Amino acid sequence: MGNWPAVWVDTGTGQGPELVLRGRTADAATRAACGQDSPPAVGETVIRIPARMVKQIRKARDAAEAAGTRL
Numbered sequence: 001m002g003n004w005p006a007v008w009v010d011t012g013t014g015q016g017p018e019l020v021l022r023g024r025t026a027d028a029a030t031r032a033a034c035g036q037d038s039p040p041a042v043g044e045t046v047i048r049i050p051a052r053m054v055k056q057i058r059k060a061r062d063a064a065e066a067a068g069t070r071l
Contacts, residue, residue, distance in 0.1 A: 004022055004023060004024065005021070005022055005023040005024075005049045005050065005053055006021070006022045007019060007020070007021050007022075007053065007056050007057055007060045008020040008060065009060050009063045009064045009067065011064075011067045016067075016068060017063075017064035017067040017068065018064070019057070019060050019061065019064060021047065021049060021057075022047075023047040023048050023049035023050075024047065024048045024049075025045065025046075025047060025048075026045075026046040026047060026048050030046060030048070031045075031046045034046045
């Protein structure tokens with residue numbers, strides 16, 4: 001499966017469970033286009049993950065909800 005992409009559930013945050021996603025860094029043109037719609041906050045970036053990961057993201061969402069947070 002390789003080293004990317006991936007999704008995890010981090011249950012050790014002070015704000016409750018969070019999904020952690022790893023994907024390819026988006027190219028400059030994509031980052032600029034996304035920034036026009038919603039400028040990134042300090043510490044945020046734009047990543048690309050393939051649509052085939054939807055099932056994995058849903059599983060991670062379900063695990064985070066089971067840990068006590070509705071996403």
